[in-house]
Amino acid sequence: MKMIVAGAGLVGCAMAIALKQEGHEVELIEKRSDPRLQDLSSGRSINLIVTAKAINLFQQLGIWDDVKKITVPVYGRMMHSVEGELTYQAYGRDDSEYNNSISRGMMNNLLLDKVEEFDIPIHFEKEVSQIDLKARKIIFEDGGISYDKLFGCDGAGSPVRAALISELGKSASYQVEPLGVDYKEFLMPADRSGNYAIDERSLHIWPRGKHFLMALPNLEGSFTMTLYMPTEWFKEYDTEEKIEAYFKEFYPDVLEFLPNFTKEYFKNPEGFLGTVRMNPWIYEDSVALLGDAAHAIVPFFGQGMNCGMSDIQFIRERMKAHGEDWSQILKEYQSHQKPNGDAIADLSLENFEEMSAKVGDERFLFKKRVEKVLENKFPDTYRSRYGMTVYTLIPYHQALAAGEIQQELLDELIRDIDDIEQLDLNKAKSLIDGMLLPWLKKRELDLTKHPF
Numbered sequence: 001m002k003m004i005v006a007g008a009g010l011v012g013c014a015m016a017i018a019l020k021q022e023g024h025e026v027e028l029i030e031k032r033s034d035p036r037l038q039d040l041s042s043g044r045s046i047n048l049i050v051t052a053k054a055i056n057l058f059q060q061l062g063i064w065d066d067v068k069k070i071t072v073p074v075y076g077r078m079m080h081s082v083e084g085e086l087t088y089q090a091y092g093r094d095d096s097e098y099n100n101s102i103s104r105g106m107m108n109n110l111l112l113d114k115v116e117e118f119d120i121p122i123h124f125e126k127e128v129s130q131i132d133l134k135a136r137k138i139i140f141e142d143g144g145i146s147y148d149k150l151f152g153c154d155g156a157g158s159p160v161r162a163a164l165i166s167e168l169g170k171s172a173s174y175q176v177e178p179l180g181v182d183y184k185e186f187l188m189p190a191d192r193s194g195n196y197a198i199d200e201r202s203l204h205i206w207p208r209g210k211h212f213l214m215a216l217p218n219l220e221g222s223f224t225m226t227l228y229m230p231t232e233w234f235k236e237y238d239t240e241e242k243i244e245a246y247f248k249e250f251y252p253d254v255l256e257f258l259p260n261f262t263k264e265y266f267k268n269p270e271g272f273l274g275t276v277r278m279n280p281w282i283y284e285d286s287v288a289l290l291g292d293a294a295h296a297i298v299p300f301f302g303q304g305m306n307c308g309m310s311d312i313q314f315i316r317e318r319m320k321a322h323g324e325d326w327s328q329i330l331k332e333y334q335s336h337q338k339p340n341g342d343a344i345a346d347l348s349l350e351n352f353e354e355m356s357a358k359v360g361d362e363r364f365l366f367k368k369r370v371e372k373v374l375e376n377k378f379p380d381t382y383r384s385r386y387g388m389t390v391y392t393l394i395p396y397h398q399a400l401a402a403g404e405i406q407q408e409l410l411d412e413l414i415r416d417i418d419d420i421e422q423l424d425l426n427k428a429k430s431l432i433d434g435m436l437l438p439w440l441k442k443r444e445l446d447l448t449k450h451p452f
């Protein structure tokens with residue numbers, strides 16, 4: 001059976017390895033030239049966080065040890081107020097739980113090396129555009145490639161998805177929802193001694209409402225900074241003086257560490273943010289969309305790639321259960337993963353609110369502190385929505401639903417208090433037992449299971 005994976009990005013490379021490990025003949029088609037032959041510092045330098053869902057797949061594929069070597073552990077969020085005050089919020093229950101910051105470019109290059117170690121052919125500079133879904137053939141100007149199965153891992157602008165939409169007509173639904181906030185990246189270099197200029201154990205956020213700044217550490221002492229602003233502001237800040245004045249007003253404590261940022265601001269591209277919702281993700285028993293091709297989302301939960309890796313993990317498990325019965329494999333993929341894709345899209349939009357504004361809100365931070373106490377006092381029955389999403393394999397749609405119950409519970413618990421000393425743990429226990437536990441038990445969700 002001949003399998004083609006369209007797109008040799010993060011998800012395409014991992015999918016090709018997963019198929020090969022199950023004994024399939026697989027080839028990758030990639031429109032770009034080989035990125036390993038280019039200077040990594042050119043173009044975008046997006047940083048990602050790698051968490052449980054991707055780690056789980058990488059462990060199964062036997063590549064996690066190598067990926068981990070190029071990550072930097074990040075243990076919590078450091079919020080910077082305009083006055084320069086710092087507030088730290090740990091991510092996990094303790095320091096055994098952290099996010100792994102990685103350069104997307106370095107990770108893609110490593111995965112391409114792994115693909116080659118598995119003897120999987122990669123056809124660079126070959127662009128998929130026309131597909132005859134009925135004949136199972138990708139048509140190029142200089143001929144075509146037939147396939148038995150085609151996996152569209154070709155990113156947010158997926159031509160494989162476009163072929164599905166055109167073939168399925170009205171029975172497909174497809175929306176692109178722009179966020180109205182876009183981003184630009186630039187670098188905070190290491191200091192003169194090669195050290196990080198700010199605390200490297202944290203993701204830094206300068207929350208300022210609809211616009212904010214973020215920083216994630218890189219391996220060699222620098223930080224990748226991401227500036228999020230309403231789309232139209234990028235046009236308004238059109239001179240070095242204007243953007244510098246903007247930084248002086250909103251991010252004064254960081255300016256001294258950004259010697260080149262005005263130049264980089266004008267040199268680096270502006271990135272679009274939005275949510276792509278598509279249904280279905282499959283065509284008969286021959287085509288499936290994975291990763292951003294199926295569910296491009298806004299990046300505020302750090303789960304776009306992680307969700308793509310969970311798509312692959314699900315298909316791997318179904319391949320083991322159903323062998324060559326691809327009709328069944330793809331049907332189950334659609335019914336299981338599509339709700340997860342929708343849920344992580346919604347969670348990510350909600351987290352935009354949280355990161356841009358709420359992390360600077362006293363009441364919100366108090367609620368988070370209370371939640372941390374509950375997570376530690378009641379580890380068998382209380383896991384924050386963030387913890388479930390990021391540090392466990394609990395499906396995204398269940399984390400989303402549990403989170404709604406938890407918000408009600410927390411609101412009730414902190415209604416009349418504003419100091420952690422006033423927290424009534426008996427009341428907390430009875431609220432958890434009454435509101436949350438029956439829901440968790442019904443779904444057999446075990447919060448104590450920690451796979452890593």
Ligand SMILES: Cc1cc2nc3c(=O)[nH]c(=O)nc-3n(C[C@H](O)[C@H](O)[C@H](O)COP(=O)(O)OP(=O)(O)OC[C@H]3O[C@@H](n4cnc5c(N)ncnc54)[C@H](O)[C@@H]3O)c2cc1C
Nearest residue numbers: 007009010011031048049128154155291292302304305306
């Ligand atoms: C600012 C930002 C921060 C993010 N942070 C995180 C994070 O912390 N954690 C996380 O999990 N995710 C994060 N993401 C999301 C993550 O980057 C994506 O989810 C991930 O890169 C998707 O991988 P993919 O392989 O599906 O798509 P892509 O990485 O887009 O790869 C698609 C591949 O297909 C190729 N291709 C496209 N068209 C064709 C064609 N016609 N023919 C052949 N090949 C083609 C492309 O060249 C590319 O190589 C972030 C995204 C952004 C923008």
